[in-house]
Amino acid sequence: MNYIILDLEWNQADDLKTKLESELMFEIIEVGAIKLNSEYMQIDSFHELIKPQVFNRMNQVTGELIHISMRELENCRNFCEAASDFLRWCGDDYIFCTWGNVDLTELQKNMDFYHMPGLSKKPIKYYDVQKLFSIAFEDKKKRRALQFAVEFLNIKEEVAFHRADADAFYTAKVFKKVAAADGVLKNYSFDTYRLPKNKAEEINAVFEDYAKYISREFINKLAAMNDKDVVSTKCFLCGAKTRKKVPWFSNNGRNYYSVMVCPRHGNIKGKIRMKKSVNDKIYVVKTMKQVNMDTVNDIIMKRNQLREGRRERRHRT
Ligand SMILES: [Zn+2]
Numbered sequence: 001m002n003y004i005i006l007d008l009e010w011n012q013a014d015d016l017k018t019k020l021e022s023e024l025m026f027e028i029i030e031v032g033a034i035k036l037n038s039e040y041m042q043i044d045s046f047h048e049l050i051k052p053q054v055f056n057r058m059n060q061v062t063g064e065l066i067h068i069s070m071r072e073l074e075n076c077r078n079f080c081e082a083a084s085d086f087l088r089w090c091g092d093d094y095i096f097c098t099w100g101n102v103d104l105t106e107l108q109k110n111m112d113f114y115h116m117p118g119l120s121k122k123p124i125k126y127y128d129v130q131k132l133f134s135i136a137f138e139d140k141k142k143r144r145a146l147q148f149a150v151e152f153l154n155i156k157e158e159v160a161f162h163r164a165d166a167d168a169f170y171t172a173k174v175f176k177k178v179a180a181a182d183g184v185l186k187n188y189s190f191d192t193y194r195l196p197k198n199k200a201e202e203i204n205a206v207f208e209d210y211a212k213y214i215s216r217e218f219i220n221k222l223a224a225m226n227d228k229d230v231v232s233t234k235c236f237l238c239g240a241k242t243r244k245k246v247p248w249f250s251n252n253g254r255n256y257y258s259v260m261v262c263p264r265h266g267n268i269k270g271k272i273r274m275k276k277s278v279n280d281k282i283y284v285v286k287t288m289k290q291v292n293m294d295t296v297n298d299i300i301m302k303r304n305q306l307r308e309g310r311r312e313r314r315h316r317t
Helices: 016-021 060-066 079-090 103-113 129-137 146-152 164-180 221-225 293-316
Strands: 002-011 027-036 042-049 094-098 124-128 189-191 203-206 210-214 243-250 255-262 266-276 282-290
Touching: 002 060, 002 103, 002 164, 027 079, 027 103, 027 164, 042 079, 042 164, 079 103, 094 103, 094 164, 103 189, 124 129, 129 146, 129 164, 146 164, 221 266, 221 282, 243 266, 243 293, 255 293, 266 293
Parallel strands: 002 094, 094 124
Antiparallel strands: 002 027, 027 042, 124 189, 203 210, 210 282, 243 255, 255 266, 266 282
16 A cells, blocks of 8 residues: 655635635645655656636735746646546546645545545544654644754755645655554554445544544534444443443533543543534544543533532522
């Protein structure tokens, strides 16, 4: 399997009104990619500028950041031609790698805008190199700029950042270092621009100490919380029935938490995030994670504070 390290640059309207009215918020104007083989050796590269068809002026901030003028794009090919060539270039057996979690969504949005055949009918498994960098070298939760990672890893800075070809080049360099770190490539991600269409397509991915579940769409939160797989508290490691220490509760209506105890694997924290789909429906991302007593106590405290708050409000009225 090859690795396609992809980076995109896009343009947008300067003013909020045009931005919100436009069917396409981010118009891709540059594609940069590096192809690595299964040994992480570079075997090819792809780079193309794209002639815009939605926005005919360069957003001021974007223009200053990436140093591309509209005049440079005038004689380029349009998105459909460039994207079709790019996808042919990718081949058949590959996995995408991007810095952060937005490029694959924007690529698919642009493809849909031009009614191109979709990249996938389901969520796309890929590597978020920004996330992998933090897992390998820093705190798991941090999100660093590409330049930070390049400097952190003493990678030689040969070209300026913020152009698609340059950023793909640097991301590939970071990816190689990340891939050499033990076990890090187990932590793949899913792009959820396309959601599971039915129960059978739902994602249940088990990692070393946590699991991720991505649901199909529901009409609303209530429907989601009525689904037995969404609220299931079975142990993600052994499938055993757990004891509910803290049943699902929510402090803001968007995130739900629970704590369960598996006889073999101890305390497990459950977190449900309600997410809005592109169709204005709801889908669920649930994570289950083995945790220590400190985390359990934090959740119990959060739940108790919520109860106190409710009690106080009742007394005041
Ligand atoms: Zn278990």
